[in-house]
Every structure is written in structure tokens, then in C-alpha cells.
Amino acid sequence: MKKQNLLLALFSSFLFISCNKDDNYETLPTDSYPNVIATFGTNLDLNNLQNYANQTVPAYITKDNSNGNVITDKAATLGRVLFYDKKLSTSNTIACASCHKQALAFGDDAIASQGVNATTGRHSMRLVNNRFATELKYFWDERAANLETQTTMPIKDHGEMGYSGLNGDQSFSDLIVKLSAIGYYKELFKFVYGTETITEARIQNALAQFIRSIQSFDSKYDVGRATAPNDGAPFANFTAQENQGKNLFLTPPTFNANGSRTGGGLGCAGCHRAPEFDIDPLTKNNGIIGVIGSAGTIDVTNTKAPSLRDLINPSGTLNGRLMHTANFTSLQQAIGHYGNINIAPGNTNLDPRLTPGGIGQQLNLTNTEVQAVVAFLQTLTGTNVYTNTKWSNPFPN
Known part of the structure; x- marks a missing residue:
């Protein structure tokens, strides 16, 4: 009986701790992410995530175009990796960050940005404070209905990142197969979404959360x-x-x-x-x-x-x-x-x-x-x- 009571007490304590910890991500032993550790070292600590979800926003800033895709620390972390990963291009040489550089408020100093097969048709926009706008459409000509849609369009562009499925290019499905074979993506997608399954929607949501997290209110x-x-x-x-x-x-x-x-x-x-x-x-x-x-x-x-x-x-x-x-x-x-x-x-x-x-x-x-x-x-x-x-x-x- 005493043993049962002890087990019941321990179980109750576990429930209390589980329900009262930060439920934005699950704390797991560091050896649960061997590929993440091997690839990123101390640059990415899944047990001590950066604050993306609860950044301070001034009271006078009232616009927010998250549109249901609310920023979480977990998904924004995955989005950060995707944003900087050159493996998202067919040549493994171009990432989103190649055209949107942190040192330039996530803009580009080139007239047109270099892609895997060509340069962009228009000058790359700065991405800072994208979340705080009424306009939901993206690109200079507003051809993307929202940021989620926009995030994978450069990846599927023949000139930019090359997974167009046209002109002899591999398709976006080929990219998913490629990423699915990478150890750190298996761990990161499971960490964020509960399974290793990679889909375009999951990529879009994570990239959009990271981009919306980029804010500047200390001027x-x-x-x-x-x-x-x-x-x-x-x-x-x-x-x-x-x-x-x-x-x-x-x-x-x-x-x-x-x-x-x-x-x-x-x-x-x-x-x-x-x-x-x-x-x-x-x-x-x-x-x-x-x-x-x-x-x-x-x-x-x-x-x-x-x-x-x-x-x-x-x-x-x-x-x-x-x-x-x-x-x-x-x-x-x-x-x-x-x-x-x-x-x-x-x-x-x-x-x-x-x-x-x-x-x-x-x-x-x-x-x-x-x-x-x-x-x-x-x-x-x-x-x-x-x-x-x-x-x-x-x-x-």
C-alpha cells in the first residue's frame, strides 16, 4: 500500500510539473538530437530555445498579419534552419539568406540577387517587420496571397533555387525526399510537429514563423x-x-x-x-x-x-x-x-x-x-x- 501511495505521489508530481512547464516545447535529453548536435553544435540548443514567440512589441504597434500561423519557439527554430540551409537549392549553393542578409536588415546589396540558374527579376526586399503590416500579399507585384505561399515560391523558381519541375529541374517533391534523408531534419520535424514527415505546408509554416519573428523596435x-x-x-x-x-x-x-x-x-x-x-x-x-x-x-x-x-x-x-x-x-x-x-x-x-x-x-x-x-x-x-x-x-x- 505504501508503495502504491509513493507511486501515486510521484505520478501526481510529474503531472504537476508537466502541466506547469513551458508547453511551447518539450525538454528532452540532449542526446535525443544527435544529428542536430553534430551539425550545429552550440549554435542550436533545442533544450534552451531562443525567444521568438514572446518578444516585446510596443503598445502602439497594433498590426499583426500572422493570419492563424502564430509564432512558436519550436517552429521558428526550424524556420531559421530552413532559411539558412543551402540544401534547399538544387546546387546546394543558395539559401533564402543568400538574398536576405541579416547585416542588411534581411535585404540584399546586389541590384538583382544571384540564383542557381539566373538572377532575380526584381531587387530583393528587406524582410524586417513583415509581421506588422496590413498587406497580406507578397512580392513586389503581390502575386503570392500570403507569406506562407511566398516562402516556397523562390525554392520552386527555376532561376532562384531550382526546384521548379520544369526545364529539366527536379521538382519540389524531390526536395522533400532530399530533406527527409537528412538526419537533423528528421529530428527537427519530429521535434516541431511530432513526426518526421516533411510536407510543403510544414516548411511554409516554419519559414513564415521565422520571418515574422524578425522585428526591429529599438530605434x-x-x-x-x-x-x-x-x-x-x-x-x-x-x-x-x-x-x-x-x-x-x-x-x-x-x-x-x-x-x-x-x-x-x-x-x-x-x-x-x-x-x-x-x-x-x-x-x-x-x-x-x-x-x-x-x-x-x-x-x-x-x-x-x-x-x-x-x-x-x-x-x-x-x-x-x-x-x-x-x-x-x-x-x-x-x-x-x-x-x-x-x-x-x-x-x-x-x-x-x-x-x-x-x-x-x-x-x-x-x-x-x-x-x-x-x-x-x-x-x-x-x-x-x-x-x-x-x-x-x-x-x-
Whole structure:
């Protein structure tokens, strides 16, 4: 009887501990993951996961496009491995991280990114703060319905990662067979999903969770916004120039019948909405209609843009060129473009906010105004996203 009572007590204690521990992942002996340990060493500790699920998000950030695929520490960890794994390409030379580099706020400094068979048709977007946007569609032309769908499209692209199933390429099913034979994926998929089975949906969910976890809210702007009643109020930690730039960014312009600005600001926030600085889903073409490597062709379908956060890095240099054509190499050039909108022949999709009265807007910018807006945009840069190990390459160099 005493033995039964002892066993009952031990069982009850086990239930209590099991029900009250962090149920986001299961703690197992380290030797349960021999392939993970052999491959990643101390770079990946499944018994001590990085915090992806419960990161601090400022109270003034209200947008979240997780769309039911809520971030967990387990799946985001798997997503990190997938994001950096070059085995997801047919040549074992290209990973998602090849075109989206942590040092550049997960953007690229190349005009077009190199794939296994070709370069990308458009400049690669920065991925920082993807979760905090209203727009659910992805790619510059919004051809992917959501981030989950987007994550495997480059993998299935002939030029980018090569598993297209066309033009002699292997198919995505071949990739699943390939990954299923890798020891660390057997362990990671079982760790996350309970079985070793690899599917496209599981890959998509894990990659999307990792990408949505990449956030940047430690900028000078965030320090000021945390104590201000709203975005429009002066920020106590800003210089006069930075507050002027913020006011110009937020305030809509007024125009005369000729499309020339007569007052107000630049109205940037009409499309790039504070405090997330994401793109308005209703935004149309911004007047940039070029095609990389094709001077005689136009493309008016580009209507999405990344967040304006972390346009530059802490060193003060751009995190890659700007626009889908990568033809702007400075913030001044980008601001100047909006200051003098030219309605190019064939651009049937130009955003009407850029054409007051049907005429391309003329903001008549002064150098003082341009420099003020540049100063403000520089306040949107954080530091943590560039160095935090949870977003870094888990594979040994």
C-alpha cells in the first residue's frame, strides 16, 4: 500500500510539473538530437530555445498579419534552419539568406540577387517587420496571397533555387525526399510537429514563423514614440530637424490646379503608414516602372513595398539600393522622385495620390525639407536586428 501511495505521489508530481512547464516545447535529453548536435553544435540548443514567440512589441504597434500561423519557439527554430540551409537549392549553393542578409536588415546589396540558374527579376526586399503590416500579399507585384505561399515560391523558381519541375529541374517533391534523408531534419520535424514527415505546408509554416519573428523596435523613433501621445506630437528625444522631417512625412500636402504644392507636408504617410511604416494595401504603382536589364520594357504591376524601418543600418549606409529596380542609391534620390512625378506613357496603374487633379505632383522641395525627411527616416533604424543570434546563421562557418 505504501508503495502504491509513493507511486501515486510521484505520478501526481510529474503531472504537476508537466502541466506547469513551458508547453511551447518539450525538454528532452540532449542526446535525443544527435544529428542536430553534430551539425550545429552550440549554435542550436533545442533544450534552451531562443525567444521568438514572446518578444516585446510596443503598445502602439497594433498590426499583426500572422493570419492563424502564430509564432512558436519550436517552429521558428526550424524556420531559421530552413532559411539558412543551402540544401534547399538544387546546387546546394543558395539559401533564402543568400538574398536576405541579416547585416542588411534581411535585404540584399546586389541590384538583382544571384540564383542557381539566373538572377532575380526584381531587387530583393528587406524582410524586417513583415509581421506588422496590413498587406497580406507578397512580392513586389503581390502575386503570392500570403507569406506562407511566398516562402516556397523562390525554392520552386527555376532561376532562384531550382526546384521548379520544369526545364529539366527536379521538382519540389524531390526536395522533400532530399530533406527527409537528412538526419537533423528528421529530428527537427519530429521535434516541431511530432513526426518526421516533411510536407510543403510544414516548411511554409516554419519559414513564415521565422520571418515574422524578425522585428526591429529599438530605434530612436521608438524611444520617442514610447513617451509621445501620438505620432504627430513632437518627440522629446528628436532634434528640431528630425521633428521637422517627421511632420513633413506625416502631413498631407495641398496643391493648386497645376499640381504644385502650396502648403502642408510631403504626405509620405499616405502610403507608408506610421508607426509600423508598412505599405497601404490599396497603394498602386509609384511611378517606377522600369525592368532590370531591359531598357525598352515597362512593368506597372509593382505595388508593394517593404517597411521603411531600417532603410539604413547603424553605420549610416543604405541596406541595399531602393525600389524594385534598385536604381536609387540614396534617400535623397528616392525623396526627389516623389517631389517631381512624371506620368510616363503606358503607366496605367499610377497611384492617384501622386497625381492631384490628374497631374503629376510637384512638391517643390527645398534642400532643407529633403534633409529633414532624410534625418527623420534615419531615426527608424534599430540595432538589435543586425546582431541578435536568434536570427543568425545556425550553421558553423
